Structures are given as C-alpha cells and as structure tokens.
Amino acid sequence: MKNAYDVVIVGAGPGGAMAAKVAGENGLKACLIERKTEISKIRRICTMIININEENFGEYITYRNKRFIFPHNGFTINYDGPMRNIYGFHIVTPDGTRFRLGDVPERDKDKAKVVGLMIDKGRLVQTMVDEAVANGVELFPNTNINNARKEADCVVVTDNRGNEYRGTFVIAADGVNSRIARKLGFNKERIFLGTYKDYCRIYEGANVPEEDALMFCMGWDCSISLAPEVVPGHFHVAAASYNVYQDLDAEIDGFMASEPYASWFKNAKEIGHRASCVSNIASPIQVPFKDNVLLVGDAGWMQETSITGAILPGWSAANAITEALIRGMINQEGVANYLTWWDKYLYQPHGKRLASSGGGEIKDFLSQDDINYLATLVPETQPGTMNFFLIMKTIGRAFAAVLPQISDERPDIMQRLMALRSVPKSVALAARCNQGCAIMS
C-alpha cells in the first residue's frame, strides 16, 4: 500500500517546525500536526532564549542579517522579531546576595558580547511553519494525536476525531510528555525522575535591579525564579516543584511578600499567567529511533533540551529521512546520520550523566542562613553563559574551589553539604516517585 506521506511530523514547537521547514525545502511529501490552533501563542513556561556565539550541541549560533545562523551544520532560520540580550545567570540568596555568572557591566564593556538572545518564540516557530507550508507541507492545526502504531509498510498516527495519518517515517516532536514515545514503547527502559510542576505570573511595572539576568532564588520551599520577558518592562515570577501536592500559588505569594522582592514588585500589576507546565521527566533515550519513528527534542529527552536542543535534532532528523528515502533505506541504517548526531551531541556528553544523578533536595539540608553564607564565598562574577550544561559546570567548579574554606570556617555546613551529596540515587528517586505521577506506560 502506498503511504500518504514521506514523513508525518507531530508537534509544531521549535523541533517539529524546524523538521517541517527542512522537509518542505527538501521536497518531501510531509505534514505537520499540531493540537493548538494559534501556533504562535506559547502556553508553557520557557526561558525563550537562544544561545549565541558559544558552543552548544556542537553548534555556534549567531544572529546576523535578521537570521539565526547555524554555521557548523550549515543552515539559517529567519527571525525579524523582538529580542533582548540576556547576559546574566544569577543565584539570589534569601538576603539578596547574588552569585553571578555574567553581569550587565561586563556585557556592556564589549557590545559584541552576546551569549543569549531572548526572542518571541511563538514568532520564530510561526515563521518556520509558514515557510514549510509555502513549500508544500500540509498543516493540520487543532488536531490532537492520541495514538500511534506500526504497520507493515508505514507508521500510523491517529487523532482525536479518528483520522489516520500514514507516514513512511514519523517524527515525534510532541514534547517532554510525548504520547507517541509511550504508545510505541520507547519509555519501557527509562527511569522515572519525577514530575515537575511550574507556574508563573507575569507582571508589568516591576522595578528589578540588574534586570537582564535570569534569577534563581534559593532558600525557598520550591524553586523560585525571576526573569524578564522579551516585552520591555515585563517580568515573570515562577514557582516550580517536584512535589505535585505543593501549592505553588501560595509559594509565590509568600515569596512576593518578602524583601527585597516585595519592594521590587510594589507598583507592578499582574497581567496574566501565560505559562504553566507539568512535565513527566524520565531519563534520556539512548537511541531515539524505533519502527521508523524518530524522536526529536524533548520527546526523547528530559526537561529540557532548550530551543537550540530542539531545533538541531529537528533539522538533523528531517535531513536524515530525506537521505534514507533517496537511498531506499527505510530503516534504522537509513537515518544513521541522525542517530550519530544524537549520540555525539546529546547522549554521550549529557545523557549518561543526567541518567545517573543522585543527591537530595537542597531545601531539606541547607537553611536560608547556610545559603546566605555560601554565596558570600564566591563574590567574583563568573564568565557569562547561557549554555545550561556550562552553567552547571561553572557553579560546580566555583564551589569546589571553596570547599576547604567551608570546612575550616563552617564544618557544620560542610557536613550538611556532604549529606546532601550522599543521598543515594535510589532514595532520591523514591522520593520523587512518591511526590510525582509516573506515566511510563
């Protein structure tokens, strides 16, 4: 039987939209299926930042001539929307002390110094989808894919109205909670790492110092973060937790009532709660391929690959499928280029490490005073970066260097840090299971 499409792409986020753009340019018979009607409206929490001028998944993205340029892989993405140069990643302690990776004075010394551009992600995705459609890709918005199955010569995905879409290949770009991954049995070997609930309120009129930074506030009962929006003068305050029973609304209220935050937001007006997000998090998949289905971005990963980490696999997967079709190799070997990319840039450097993480929750071991003390030990601003993996490495190195000092000055804190680190993986995972909801089947 003849398949309806060379490739069926499920999910019009950055990964799926990129794959659709490439499928269109490469002349494939393709369709893009998305459950939202208004694709440009982003409803989930996202930092909306693209890493610039630094290595990320083997690529060095830059922005010139109204395009994001991916020179290592050799493609570009048009973008002519609003942008904001985000330079800092700051950890803010309960007393307001900041541990900084990058700061605005450092950024402004050299105008060429850009590590992260905040964008209107909806506009970026819409631009890619429009180009795909202009190149003949069929778009099915307002369509929920609820099932997927393998047949002898194709993969069939089914929507909420019972319509079937048959593809020689399927690209599952349906996000971190990918239903396709579940339906096709990708998750069987994965380890459940928790459920992460995330809620944010957007404000206008706040007066936040050093505002072009992402701020992670430590010492609270859940993760609290503050970040600017791409719209000037807009900020969001987010609360996130691995405990689904925690009341995030109340956590934000408590945080906002404390100083210095209460002063920062004294004259601010809440203008919405754009994003809220629930994610089922599992260990990364080693081989994102099964039965001619390719997982891209978060669908094969865990929270989260970032926009860059979705765009690159979307690009690579669609090109690999094109090559497989040309060579008549409708199998794993046909798309080997994609699997090699995934292994080299995602799984080997990051996936193996993430899959084996143990350790306890900071809030269970360190008090607000402990955290205030720790931040004073590294007053120097660390190099600015928006590469998540480099951020973690930088923080680790900075604090590893002051461990002897902590040991001397505050052996009690040292002891608690060691206890935090030595919570076995099995215990940490059991706690996450009790506080979350696994949807592995």
Add this chain to the structure above:
Amino acid sequence: MVEIDKEKCSGCCGCVDHCPVAAINVINDEVIIDKELCMECLICTLVCPLKAPHEVAEA
C-alpha cells in the same frame, strides 16, 4: 465527574499529556474533557499547577 475551570486554565496541556485514556483534548485552543472517555482517575487534578480540573457532583 471532572470539569475544567476555563478561567483558571492556561492551556499548558499538562493534563492532556498525562491523561491515561486521552480523554482530554485541545479543541479550538480550549482544553476539553470527554466525559464519555474519562475514568475519573483524577491525575489531571493532581498535575495541574492552577487547579483548573476539579471534581464536581454528577448533575
């Protein structure tokens, strides 16, 4: 019976993703529960950060 409070719902689709029987769909950008399919397992009420899905008495 489970219903979604439209005022609270942000459309993040967390409940859509978690529903074990795909009873929750996004139709015209609105999250809607199919009462015929719903098993009332209540996972949606647990995963929503905004408490939009909630249990109501049968009419």
